[in-house]
Every structure is written in C-alpha cells, then in structure tokens.
Amino acid sequence: MRIVEKAPAKINLSLDVLHKRDDGYHEVNMIMTTIDLSDRIEIIEQPTDDINIVSSATFIPEDRRNLAFQAAELIKQNYNINQGIKININKHIPVAAGLAGGSSDAAATIRALNKLWDLNMSTTTMMDLASQIGSDVSFCINGGTALASGRGNDIQPLPSPPSCWVVLAKPDLSVSTAEVYGGLNLNQADHPNVSAMVRAIEQQDYRRMCALMGNTLENVTMQKYLEVKQIKEHMIRMDADGVLMSGSGPTVFGLIRHESRAQRIYNSLNGFCHYVHAVRLYGAQSALD
Template sequence: MKIYEKAPAKINLMLDVLHKRPDGFHEVEMVMTMVDLADRLEMSDLPRDTIIITSQAGYIPLDEKNLAFQAARLIKDRYDVKSGVHIHLDKKIPVAAGLAGGSSDAAAALRGLNRLWKLNIPVKELQELGAELGSDVPFCVTGGTALATGRGEKLTHVRNPLQCWVILAKPPINVSTAEVYGKFRAAEIKQHPSASGMIQAIETGNFEAVCDGLGNVLEDVTLKLHPQVGQLKDAMMKLGADGVLMSGSGPTVFGLVYKESKVARIYNGLRGFCKEVYAVRLLT
C-alpha cells in the first residue's frame, strides 16, 4: 500500500516578535498562508522495523536530521508501531529559505503515516506531535491560513477568500534562523505590523489592504546580514509587484501580484538576479 501527501510551502504575510520567553523561545504573532509550491511524499509500508528516506534531491539529509524522518520515528515510538516505512521525498521547495519546507514535510509525514498505519489520530493530536518537531509544523498539519501565536504552535483559523499570484525568489544564500533571532532586539522595533488588520484585510478580500499590511520585524536583521535580500526586494518592487516582503527569517522574498498580465514580466526580470524563482498561486 502506498500513501501520497502534498507538502506545500508557507509564507508569512505578517510576522511580529514580541519578546523572548523564559523557555528560550520567542513570543510571536504571525499570519501564515500556503502557496502552490509543494514537496510530495510517497509512503509505503515496510515489513521490517526501520525508516528509510530517499529523495531525488542530493542536497538534503536522509537520516535523523531530516524532519520527515523525525516525524516517522516520533509517531512509531508514541503509538508503538512495529512496521517500518519507506518515504520518498520529491523535493521542490528550496531548503533553508524561510518557506517551512522541512516543517511541511514533517507535517505531511504525520498525516500520511496516520493513514498508512490506520492510527486514527485526531488532527489536534497530530498538531501536538508536530509541535514537538518544530514551531511551524502544527500550522503545516492543517495548512490554510491562520494566526499563529505563542512560539507559533497556537493557531486560529482565518477564513481566506483572497486569491492572487505569488512570485517567490530565493537568492543563492542560506540564512541561519538561530542567528537572525539571536541578533533580533524587540525593544528596538518602532512599528509593529498589525495581525488584526491583516486578518480583516484577508477575510474581506481587500487585496490592497493586504499589501499595505505586509510586515516582518526580522527583515532589518536579515537585510543587514545579507544585503542581497534587500536588493532583491527592491528589484521585485521596481518590476511591479503589488506587495513585497521577506518570508520568515529569509532569504526568500515574495511578491503578491493581482494581475496575471504582470506575472511573466516580474518572473523573467527576477531570473536575472537569481535562479530560484517561482510563479505560484495562493492556496485558498
């Protein structure tokens, strides 16, 4: 038996960091949504008690460093599953890009193995398992659009009638999320993006207000460390994207585009700056 799961990328329409918590995590407020750029996982039962990860991508770990591997091991240990699994990961989402590719893979593994092994784990419980793997995993379990608070694991669903194109561009660098958060100083933020304003804009389908409300307090830190991210933002805006923002801790920059007639020009223009450019739709 084989089970297939899609693992879409996420973007942050707004990301605010409020303070550092006693447990070492940061208290965040984020509005996240998913785009139609996705990894795909094929999961099949193995008779022996082992986890095997394979992929066509030669640049990702295929052992316990892989979040899908960690998800499989967690669900096997927690529910005393003696079967093994072979997970083939068809990788399309750029790595270390601020798009939660690894987290989405882990979430897809949790969903798929729940079906493969007929465990009947409720969604809420899958999200709790996901929180043990990473802050973005609970959101990726259900996807859609959501307000995330706490360290990212507390989710409130947002009704999403918004439809538009999204241009994603990742410069040829990797950004350390730990380094960005380590250099971030919440007290230095003069203006915080509004989660409530973004949610209202999304739920009313006000595309202009969504673009106006885009904000990410981590941008200043990443742009100082990697000026090419700022250059990419400027290029995307000059090419005509309606709203532009860095996703997560970067380095991927995304542009929201309402008119399809603009998409090819922006896409082709950005290919002069970096190779990894994608034109996709919001998953509503």
C-alpha cells in the same frame, strides 16, 4: 502499501516577534498561508523496522536531522509501532528558504502515517505531535491560512486571502533561523499590525492586505545579506502590489493581482537570482488535496 501526500509551502503575510519566552523560544504573532508550490511525500511500508529517507535533493539530511524522519520516529514511539517505512521526498520547495519546506514534509508524513497505520488521530492530536517537532509543523498539518501565536503552534484558522499571484525569489544562500533571531533587537524592531491584517483578510481587502504586510525579522536578515534587500527593492521597482521576506528568509515574495505583471516580474528576476518561481496563492485547506 503506499500513501502519497502533498506538502505545500507557506509564506508569511505578517510576522511579529513579541518577546523571548522562558523556554528559550520567541513569542510570535504571525499570519501564514499556503501557496501552489509543494513537495510530494510517498511512504511505503518496509519489511524491516527502520525509517529510510530518500530525497530528490541530495543536500538535505536523510537521518534524524530530517523533520520527516523525526515525525515518523515520534509516531512509532507513541503508538508502539514496529513496522519499518521508506519515505520518498520529491523536493520542489527550496531548502532553508523561509517557506517551511521541512516542516510541511514532517506534517505530510504525520498525515500519511495516520492513514497508513489506521491510527485515527484527530487533527488536534496530529497538531500536538507536530508541535514537538518544530514551530511551523502544527500549521502545516492543515495548511490553509491561519493566525499563529505562542511559539507558532497555537493555530487559529482564517479565511482564504484574496486570490493573486505570488512571485518567489531566493538568492543562492541559506539563512540560519537561530542566527536571525539572535541578531534581533526587539526595542528597535518594526512590529507589523497583525490584527489589522486579520481584518483585511476577513474583509477580502487586497490593497489593504498588501499595505499591511510586515516582518520583524526582515531587517535583521537584510542587514546581513545584501542580496535579500536587492531582490525586495527590485520587486518594488517592478510594481509588485506587496513585497516581503518570508519567515527568516532569504526568500522574498511579491503579491501581484494580474498574471501579465506577475510574468513580467518573474522574467525580470530570472537569471538575476538563483531561484525564481511564479505560483498562485492557495490559502485554503483544499491545497492538501
């Protein structure tokens, strides 16, 4: 038997880091939304009691370091399942890019195994399991658009943002999330108005939404990697409606209302950076279908 699940990428429209928690994580307040860029997860039952990862991207781990592996292992342990599986990951989301590719793969694995093994897990149960794997995995269980707080696993659904194009640009480098958080000085950091962003989305105010975009981690990454700053400045010069780094980076995205301008910005970045893509903003849970 085989199950196929879509694993959409996310961007952060707003990301505020509040303080360091007693458990070592940082308290965050952020808005995430899914975009039309997805990995494809295929899970096939195996005759042996093993978890085998096969990925189209040769540079991602295929052992316990892989979040999809961790998701499968956690479910097998929690539900005393002795069935083996093969997880095929067809990668389209760039790795270590601030787009939650690994987290979305893990969430898709949880959803797929819930169907494959008839576990009848509720969304809440799946999200609780997801929170044990990584901070973004809980959001990725449902996707759509949400306000995430705590260490990123307290999820409050939001309406879909106004429809627009998203141009993604990632330089040829990977960023360590732990390193970025380690370099953060919260007393000197910029703190976006997340509550105002929630209202802009609820009111479908596209211009206000673009004006309120902000990421506390952005300056830390830009100070370390000049390429990230250069990409953001280029998108601003090309008149993207709103430009921001996603997560801890290094991917920078621009929101653009009109397809013709999105295509011009995409063309101007092609060849300028390692990875460029133009996609639609999904923002709805139907992105998982």
